[in-house]
Amino acid sequence: MTNNLHAQDALIAVKNIHKNYQRGSETIEVLRDVNLNIHKGEFVAFMGPSGSGKTTLLNLLGGLDVPTSGHIFIDGEDIAGMSAKKLTTWRSRHVGFIFQMYNLIPVMTAFQNVELPLLLTRLSKSERRRHVEAALAIVGLADRMSHYPRQLSGGQEQRVAIARAIVTDPTFLLCDEPTGDLDRKSANEILDLLTRLVQEHAKTVLMVTHDPLAANRAGTRFHLEKGVLAVNSKGEAP
Amino acid sequence: MKYLPLLLANLGRKKMRTILTIGSFTVALFLFGLLGVIDMSFNQGVEVAGVDRLIVRNKxxxxxxxxxxxxxxxxxxxxxxxxxxxxxxxxxxxxxxxxxxxxxxxxxxxxxxxxxxxxxxxxxxxxxxxxxxxxxxxxxxxxxxxxxxxxxxxxxxxxxxxxxxxxxxxxxxxxxxxxxxxxxxxxxxxxxxxxxxxxxxxxxxxxxxxxxxxxxxxxxxxxxxxxxxxETTTETEKAFMAGFVKQFGNIKLIILSVGSVVMFTLLLITGGNMSLSIRERINEIAVLKAIGFGPVRVLGLVLAESIGYAVIGGFLGLSLCKLFTLSGDPTNGLLPVFFLSHETVLYGIGITLLVGLVSGSIPALVAMRLNIVDAMRRV
Known part of the structure; x- marks a missing residue:
């Protein structure tokens, strides 16, 4: 209930979200009446078994998918009713995506990969360069700008992906298993980096993970079970 | 221009495939240019015939x-x-x-x-x-x-x-x-x-x-x-020349038939390559869309890529054809006028762009309509 008291000043407020998928004549209920408030600067982890709806929830929060019913207020704006076109523009301004498999473009350098989201802005070439260099410096890869993904380690690739996610200074970051494909050492480095982004740069980070060690880094942890959001790590009802 | 690095990176992704696709365009446009030169040579008399001249011959x-x-x-x-x-x-x-x-x-x-x-x-x-x-x-x-x-x-x-x-x-x-x-x-x-x-x-x-x-x-x-x-038969110089060319058979039809087959084959090759290329990159396209590249932009990028192949290959093909014609008639007099006309070059450019556009259209539509969540799930 405490969480609901702060709903008005929440950066992300999810209200009675339902998400169903149709498989033939069968309706599969993936998310059931999910309610959630997340504040600016929070580091939130979503845990749960496979098929519990974690990634679906992340997709809804990132504007990649739309709920069957309910509302998702982000910075006061309801994205649940937005058109696909509007969502595309909204995503480019508000969301930084970090994926498990990094998803860098292999034929582009680290610099060019990080620059990609900036191509959608009106920034000049020199401004884009400045932003890219700053983002790569934050993730500690200022000296790897001209390297291609194949010339980087998995951890470095993920850091490039994080630089790509933060280069436009989005409202929040969505991380889908960001350490799932990394060894423990690299995973810790990535988690350190995400923590630093929250603590030093006041970023809001939402992370889906199976890894309890990764989840422990988050200030708030939610558990999803069969599409229902359980109490968070603070013992609060969502 | 700011998308050029992305475009060039994609063109250089599978070098052998790029070379073969561009090579197909090069060969096709070289052949197209050459057919145009032959057609022009056969019909040059018709093209340049004086409008105020008649030919009088034995009936x-x-x-x-x-x-x-x-x-x-x-x-x-x-x-x-x-x-x-x-x-x-x-x-x-x-x-x-x-x-x-x-x-x-x-x-x-x-x-x-x-x-x-x-x-x-x-x-x-x-x-x-x-x-x-x-x-x-x-x-x-x-x-x-x-x-x-x-x-x-x-x-x-x-x-x-x-x-x-x-x-x-x-x-x-x-x-x-x-x-x-x-x-x-x-x-x-x-x-x-x-x-x-x-x-x-x-x-x-x-x-x-x-x-x-x-x-x-x-x-x-x-x-x-x-x-x-x-007794005489009198006709305009143009009609006379056209009749003369007809004695060799329907050159235009032969050229059109060969040209059409070549272009259709080219369409299939490029279309197939583009489809394959897009299928391999479903995940990357999904990421581009996730970070804010809209459907129209994605469509444009894929089309630009296929047109890129076409333009490079077309330019090479027509340039090679031009070089080939500079050495003159290789048939020892059968083709008295042997040059690549501006008209043929313009047609070549038009066909290049059209084939590039058409061959890229289906993969581009697939990329444009790609559902991000489905694509991510496939990986």
């Missing part, structure tokens, strides 16, 4: 002659301004492969009838004074490394024997499409030595006062000689 066949006496009578027909004549000689220089067209012409009237050919006055006067003199087109002169003053023996294939000529002049053309492979000599020389009945010519060329009046004048000519021993 039975082009190879049947007309009496030289018709010249004066043609000049009397209303609407006729000038008259000249010529005969086909059909000789070879040294050996049969050294073929080029030779015409026995009426020296007094021929030059005035064809102002598109440029000959210095002095050279023409030298030619007119020398009964065995000849005027040679620039291409033929250069082909055999002749120069003015050279004595040229021509072996006759119709008129028998070896005929000696002295080059008195060389003609150039005002337009690239004009034929500069011809060889002109005095009709009087032919008439003097011919083993056949004398005072017969191959055909007449008539200039008329008003091009709009070509039909009635042609009719008047044919009526004038109707029921004579040498």
């Amino acid at each position: 039975t066949s082009l190879i049947m002659p007309l009496p030289i006496a018709y010249k004066e009578r043609l000049g009397q027909i209303q609407g006729v301004k000038d008259v000249t004549f010529a005969s086909w000689f059909g000789g070879v220089y040294q050996e049969p492969k050294n073929f080029f067209p030779q015409f026995a012409i009426d020296v007094d009237t021929y030059r005035g009838m064809f102002p598109e050919f440029i000959i210095p006055d002095q050279q023409w006067e030298d030619f007119a004074r020398d009964r065995q003199g000849c005027i040679v087109g620039r291409k033929t002169l250069e082909r055999f490394n002749w120069k003015i003053g050279d004595r040229i023996p021509i072996q006759a294939t119709i008129y028998r024997g070896l005929w000696d000529f002295t080059i008195r002049g060389v003609y150039d053309a005002k337009r690239e499409a004009d034929d500069t492979t011809q060889f002109w000599f005095h009709f009087n020389y032919l008439n003097e030595r011919t083993p056949f009945p004398k005072d017969y010519v191959g055909w007449y060329t008539v200039r008329i006062h008003d091009p709009d009046n070509a039909g009635p004048v042609a009719k008047a000519v044919d009526e004038r000689f109707a029921n004579s021993s040498f």
